[in-house]
Amino acid sequence: MATFTYTARTKSGDTQSGVITANSQEAAVGILKQKGVHPIVVKPADGKGMNMNIKLPGKKGIKSKDLVIFTRQFSTMINAGVPILRALTTLREQTDSANLKESLDQVIADVQGGAQLSDSMAKHPKVFSEVYVNMVRAGEAGGILDQILIRLANQVEKDNKIKSKLKGALVYPAVVTLVAIGAVGFLLTGVIPKLAGILTENNVELPIYTKIVLGLSNLLVNSWPILLVGLVVGIVAFRRYVKTPGGQYNFHKLLLKVPIFGKIVMKVNIARFARTFSSLAAAGVSVLEALHVTSGSLGNAVIKKGIQDSMVRIRNGQNISDSLAESHIMPQIIIQMTAVGEETGQLDTVLEKVAEFYEEEVDTVIDSMASIIEPVLIVSLGGVVGVIVLSVLGPIFSLQGAV
Numbered sequence: 001m002a003t004f005t006y007t008a009r010t011k012s013g014d015t016q017s018g019v020i021t022a023n024s025q026e027a028a029v030g031i032l033k034q035k036g037v038h039p040i041v042v043k044p045a046d047g048k049g050m051n052m053n054i055k056l057p058g059k060k061g062i063k064s065k066d067l068v069i070f071t072r073q074f075s076t077m078i079n080a081g082v083p084i085l086r087a088l089t090t091l092r093e094q095t096d097s098a099n100l101k102e103s104l105d106q107v108i109a110d111v112q113g114g115a116q117l118s119d120s121m122a123k124h125p126k127v128f129s130e131v132y133v134n135m136v137r138a139g140e141a142g143g144i145l146d147q148i149l150i151r152l153a154n155q156v157e158k159d160n161k162i163k164s165k166l167k168g169a170l171v172y173p174a175v176v177t178l179v180a181i182g183a184v185g186f187l188l189t190g191v192i193p194k195l196a197g198i199l200t201e202n203n204v205e206l207p208i209y210t211k212i213v214l215g216l217s218n219l220l221v222n223s224w225p226i227l228l229v230g231l232v233v234g235i236v237a238f239r240r241y242v243k244t245p246g247g248q249y250n251f252h253k254l255l256l257k258v259p260i261f262g263k264i265v266m267k268v269n270i271a272r273f274a275r276t277f278s279s280l281a282a283a284g285v286s287v288l289e290a291l292h293v294t295s296g297s298l299g300n301a302v303i304k305k306g307i308q309d310s311m312v313r314i315r316n317g318q319n320i321s322d323s324l325a326e327s328h329i330m331p332q333i334i335i336q337m338t339a340v341g342e343e344t345g346q347l348d349t350v351l352e353k354v355a356e357f358y359e360e361e362v363d364t365v366i367d368s369m370a371s372i373i374e375p376v377l378i379v380s381l382g383g384v385v386g387v388i389v390l391s392v393l394g395p396i397f398s399l400q401g402a403v
Contacts, residue, residue: 004028008037062127064160066097068153075149085111103127116140131155131276134293138283151279158275158355162268162362169366173373180381185220187388192217195392206395213391245301252301260369267362269303270334275355282348288314303329320347333357 006028007017016037022028070091077087085108092104103124110120118137121128128136132152139148196214206214220227241247256262276297280290288311295307306329313323321339324330337354341347 006032008032010037062097062100064156064163066095066100067127068156068160070095070100071149071153071156075146075153078149079146084117100127117145129297130293131280131297134285134289135279135283138280138285141284144283148279148283151282155275155279158359159272162271162359165363165366166264166268169369173377176374176377176381180377180384183381183385184388187385188213188217188220192388192392193221195396207391209387210391210395213388249301249305256300256302260365260372264362264365264369265300266303267358267365269298269300270331271355271358271362272297272299273303273307274334274351274358278348278351278355281351287320306330 002022004020004022005017006020010016020028020031022031073091073094074087077090078084082090088104088108088111092101092108095101095104106123107117107120110123111117116137118133118140121136122133135148135152136145139145192213196217242251255265273294276294277290280293281287285293291307291311291314295304295311298304298307306327307324310320310323310327313326314320319339319342321335321342324338325335334354337350338347341350344350
């Protein structure tokens with residue numbers, strides 16, 4: 001038996017330390033869990049041991065569903081008058097997300113030490129985004145934390161719905177594209193080389209499109225290592241390029257010009273802009289701070305830069321709608337509705353309606369995209385395979401007729 005010192009967290013959220021005797025560190029951890037406490041540090045009495053808070057590699061974020069459940073339950077408990085620390089401790093025990101539990105452990109410890117809830121959440125950006133933290137901070141300042149948490153839950157649900165619908169719409173095109181690449185690759189490397197031998201043995205005069213297909217087949221069969229290396233190098237170079245500010249901006253600008261897909265990117269970002277800005281404005285966050293946080297939540301560098309340029313003009317005394325208009329990024333409906341919101345003093349309500357409108361637009365565009373892409377991909381796949389087959393079989397049939 002060996003002696004271990006430990007630090008653990010109780011169900012009530014308190015931290016306790018002590019000494020325990022066990023056969024091994026793993027056994028000591030098991031004993032502590034059986035006692036109903038969460039081990040944080042367990043190590044031999046000589047000071048050498050293992051830290052239960054070791055960070056494993058990989059992402060430490062959580063699923064949107066887990067965040068929505070946590071936020072809604074947190075809002076309900078705060079509205080019922082449950083103290084923040086007790087609510088956090090209860091929700092920490094109820095959640096099934098290991099990453100959320102780990103973050104809440106540290107948030108609880110910080111709050112116990114006197115830190116603000118928003119400041120402690122800000123230390124875990126993979127779980128609580130900048131938008132989330134700023135809205136919680138505004139809720140704390142205004143004494144409306146329960147109302148802010150409801151808005152946050154709604155926003156996370158809306159974002160998750162759009163992401164899920166977009167991913168679902170892209171699954172079928174991705175599968176068909178992979179099948180097309182596999183089919184073409186099989187024809188060029190497995191079938192065409194055998195048929196090409198028949199043509200070369202009989203010295204058949206080949207049309208230009210047949211020569212192109214045979215050339216591609218020969219390139220894939222004999223030079224695939226070089227092509228593979230070139231493909232990997234190209235992908236790595238492209239990824240590094242789009243990680244630079246200029247490369248990312250140029251790539252995102254190109255995406256906005258892609259038919260159908262560009263419209264989806266634009267509408268998704270505008271919907272997120274309107275909903276996030278609306279939520280922050282309703283929480284009492286200043287215009288410049290709300291725009292700063294909102295721009296950080298967007299996924300397109302071109303739209304983000306347009307908002308950041310608008311912030312400079314607003315800082316110089318220009319109103320919001322005129323500054324957005326001069327960015328030449330936002331559609332007229334956003335500019336006009338923002339102007340109405342400024343005039344009536346109901347900017348948050350107006351922008352929330354705009355967000356709902358664009359979210360419906362995204363649904364419509366994605367449904368249209370799915371109905372258009374499916375037949376286009378099937379026809380394209382059939383056309384490519386048909387051209388490859390006929391380019392080789394045509395000369396073979398001609399040779400057979402001559403014989």
